Amino acid sequence: MGMLKMAILGFLRDFPLHGYDLKNRVAALAGHVRPIADGTLYPTIKKLEEAGCLTRRTAPGSVAAPRHMLEITQEGTDQLRRWLRNPEPVFITDDNKWYVLLAFLHHLDNPREQSIVLARRREYLDQPTQLFYDEQGRPVPPEQLDSPFRKGLMQIHRSVNLNEIDWLDGQIAELDRRAGYTVAHGAAERS
Amino acid sequence: MGMLKMAILGFLRDFPLHGYDLKNRVAALAGHVRPIADGTLYPTIKKLEEAGCLTRRTAPGSVAAPRHMLEITQEGTDQLRRWLRNPEPVFITDDNKWYVLLAFLHHLDNPREQSIVLARRREYLDQPTQLFYDEQGRPVPPEQLDSPFRKGLMQIHRSVNLNEIDWLDGQIAELDRRAGYTVAHGAAERS
DNA sequence: GTTCTTTACCTCGAATCCGATATATATCTG
DNA sequence: CAGATATATATCGGATTCGAGGTAAAGAAC
Incomplete structure (x- = not known):
């Protein structure tokens, strides 16, 4: 089915949410500041509804326009469990964009220029991935998580990133040293 | 432009290759045994040709059907450099499929069932990512790599994976212990 | 000599996701 | 009260990638 659909169903399994709320939760889940595109989210919700995975009830908006509160169905729960047990194959390009770039x-x-690219990778890794939220949309910090599994998941995610950040810092320093050297002594390098 | 196009141009910058050869190199680059789909590769090559990023010369096949040897053009090199300097934004669903699943x-x-899923993640992480190849298509082991950067890149990639594998092993053991317990003592859990 | 595997390329339909664009309302700012 | 901002939803065209399927030719297995 695709990750976004499953992320939506995963959130709705905990409690009903409306699209706008889902948008920000999914974005944070993926460790991005930029939220998921409207043009992705709303058609996906529609498809899930057509597939019988969720139902919607129009409720008055808390602030402005009315909301469509989304609730997961039994079919949706089944689909989620089926996916968890047997997820879509990870595409070749997923999970690997940055390594291809570095290669x-x-x-x-x-x-x-190389150093600048590495610094961007560093910045990306430094964005915290917030996997768990409470009903009000407040992030739940790792130490307050109920299950040891969730706690461990967030810790390993962070430590994996710190590991790579460490290496990047070394590489960036080395590249900058070399750039400084060549700019100072090599006429050919001067722009 | 998308990762695959850039991976193709990146390989061709080193020396000309034909499609079939590229297929396996890209697959290994992404740390997958399964090669990239024909239906992805050949249309992508065609698009790159139409965009003036590469040229093709038909050469007799070494074994069977004739090959189309692909050579990168100046335009292709420019595009590659442009992408390296300013890569496409990583989409929300990229890089995060597994973390969403785990969440x-x-x-x-x-x-x-949870343990089985984690074991699959472990297997995926255990697949070695082979980032560098020589002209004959033989993988270059990390210790034989020319540049310290490449050496470090492969080491960090491996160590990041080992870090997570370590954590997974602990989780799997814990889940299996719990599963064994419930199977032995809880009638409701049995098959 | 027929079949199987490997090499080598190609087309087509479908799924996923993005960016641009549009709409409407409520609240805050000046 | 005019305009900006945040809330909230929706459509459309395009890019990337997959899977299923098809073509063809060389060499190995039986």
Whole structure:
């Protein structure tokens, strides 16, 4: 079915939510500041509804426009469990964009440019991934999580990132040193 | 432009290759045994050709059907460099499929089922990602790599995976212990 | 010599997701 | 009260990628 559909069903299993709320939760789940695109979310909700995975009840908006409160159905729960047991294969391009970029980074001959790219990777890794939220939409910090599994999941996610950030810092320092050297002494490198 | 296009251009920057060869290199690059789909690769090559990023020369096949040897153009090199400097934003669903799955794993109440899912994640992480190849298509082991950057990249990639594998092993053991307990003592849990 | 596997390429339909664009309302700012 | 901002939903075209299926030719297995 695709990750977004399952993320939606996963959230709705806990309690009903409306689209706008889901948008921000999914975005945070994926460790991004930028929220998921409207043009992705709302058609996906519609498809899930057509597939009988959720029902909607129009409720007055708390602040502005009316909301469509979404509730998961038995079919939706079944689909979620089926996916958890047997997830879609991870596509070749998923999970690997950054490593592909790093593998070919040497084609950017200028060490200063390479360093800038690594700094961007570092920034990305430094964005905290917030996997768990309460009903009010407040992030639940790792130490307050109920299950040891969830606690461990957030810790490992963070430590994996810190591990790579560490390495990046070393590489960036080395590249900047080299860039400084070549700019100072090599006429050919000067822009 | 998308990762696959850039991976193709990245490989072609080193030396000309034909589609079939690219297929296996890209697959290994992404840490997958399953090669990239023909229906993805060949249309992508065609698009790159139409965009002036590569040229093709038909050469006799070494074994069977004739090959289309692909060579990168100046335009292709420019596009690659442009992408390295300013890569496409990573989509919300990229890089996060597994974490989303793990975040909702508790909806699979049965610890034995949870353990099976974690074991699959472990297997995926255990697949070595081979980022660098020589002209003959032979993988270059980390210790034989020329640049310290490439060496470090492969080491960090491996160590990041080992870090998570370690955690997974602990979780799997705990879940199996719990599953064994409930199977032995709880009638409701049996098959 | 027929079949099987490997090499090598291609087309088509479908799924997922994005960005641009549009709509409407409530609240806050000046 | 005019305009900006946040809430809330929706459509449309496009990019990327997959899977199923088809073509063809060389060499190995039986």
